[in-house]
Amino acid sequence: MELLNPLMLWGGLAIAIPIIIHFWHQKKGKVLAWAATQWLLEKNLQQSRGLRLDNILLLLLRCLLLLLLCFLLSKPVFDWSDAPSSSQKIHLVQPNKLIIDNYKFELQDALKKGEKIYWIQPVLTLAEDLGHVPQTDNFNPLFLQSCLNKLAQTIDKEDIALYLINSQNLAQVPKIFVPSAFNLLTIVDTSKNNLKPYLAFGNKKLFVNAANQLALQSESPNNNTYTGSPANNAPIEVLILNQNNAEKQTILASLKALEEVYKITLTADTEINKHKKYNWVFSDKPLSSKSEYDSESTLNIISNTDNIPANQLRYQKNTIQIPYGLNPQTSAAIFNGEFPEWLAETLIKHYDLNPVPTVLSNQQLQSIFTKSGAVKSHQENELARILLFAFIIILSIERYIAITKNA
Incomplete structure (x- = not known):
């Protein structure tokens, strides 16, 4: 129940x-006046004790x-229908050669028993030949839930075996409902190198190390942990458009501290250079939708937005809106000297130097997959x-x- x-x-x-x-x-109790009460003997009166x-x-x-x-x-x-389920199973398989190779014995045994095997696709497809794996682009849990919903219309009492690649994509939805008792069989795709992103400054790399700290190290032939294309391989170009001189000095000092602590290269301009594409833009006024210094990868940090009319503020990609001015009088982070640390955290987030894990734990998987309502x-x-x-x-x-x- x-x-x-x-x-x-x-x-x-x-x-x-x-x-x-x-x-x-x-x-x-109700008091009743009765004239004959005086003739009653006291010994005949009984007191009622306890609760009736x-x-x-x-x-x-x-x-x-x-x-x-x-x-x-x-x-x-x-x-x-709480009768014991039959020994028959239904197998729902993500179309992936790695899964077929890893669970080849289980799937071939299912075919010998006459159990149904379906590919997880937008249209539920019966798998008759394991040697032919259909191509499915952009596999996502919505496809899986759609297949399970269609399977729920035909399933009787069979258990369901789910064969999936363990990836972060499964967490795109809060729950995946399975219409019957199920067994989850997952495998981690180690064929793809989970490359860690980094920023390149000459022969040095800036990355988030195992201690979850921003670190800089020289590139060496034996260091293959951080490979592939860097998120940025040039000095970080910064444009400061704040009109308040105190705010300009605060931003410049914070960038200088960031540069000295992490040994990275930053160049800051207080006037627009049309020959540059800026990585960061600081401003205390709304930015135009198309500007000579803006690009898809530009991070815009707009301060003092409380004093900007709401009709002039709009959502922009890679934009951070700060309601107060960047000065010690209005910002606790500036007053306590925490603004350089905030800039470092912003740099990590903007360049995705510390991405979320691509593999889910068993506990996470069990929390996502759940048996749906037991009855019709x-x-x-x-x-x-x-x-x-x-x-x-x-x-x-x-x-x-x-x-x-x-x-």
Whole structure:
């Protein structure tokens, strides 16, 4: 059994209300004037001690009504087809030769048993020849979910075996719902070198090391950790368009500190040079959509945006908007000397020097893949109707007893 809204069960604590009301009414006695009371002997008078449970059936019915209502609102779901599943499986395979080679024995054994094997494609395709792997571009979890949704319309009680490449692409969606019990078989594609990005300055490389720190090292023939094309292989060109001289000096000093600490090469201009393509642009005014210093890789840092009219601000790619001015009076980062550190973090993020891991852990995979509702929607509606009918019957009995006994 599964509860779709389990928090409603806390409403079961409300059964204390009819119990309290029941005993509260019993404590209240009615004074009746009776002239013959004086003839009663004191020895015949008996005191009632303890609590009397009058109308106990009515009390139980009211408590049962509250519990049944809470249970109904929690939306219980039962798996009516709880029979043991058959030994047959359905295999859903991502079209990839690496998967076929790694799980060749399991897939060939499935073909011998007559089990169905499907390729994960926009159109669910039955795999009859494992030697012919179809080409699928831009595999994503939406394709996988679409195949699982189509499979849910034909599946009976078979388990599902999922064969996938373990990659960060699977985390593009929060959940992937599998319509039956499933077994997840993944493999890491080590054929592609997970190259670490870096910035090149002459014969030196700036990168994020294993300690998650920005570091600079000289290039050596034995160092193959950082290979491929660098994110930037020239001095970082900076343009400062801030009109406030104090802000200009603050930015220049911070860039100088960044250059001295990490031994990188930065060139800063306070006027536009039409022969340059700038990597960073600082400004305290909105930038035009097309400018001689702008490019797709340019990082724009616009400060003091609180004083810029909203109709002049617009979303721009690679743009950071700072609401305050870059001076010690308005910025705590400037006042505490943390602006160079912020610039270093911005540099790492802009050039993607510390990318997210490309492989998911087993815990992450288990959190993404989950079994969908155990029953069909008509079964869930049938259960709700049964509970509602029982609630009405019990309510009718409770009202009948309450009216006849005037309780």
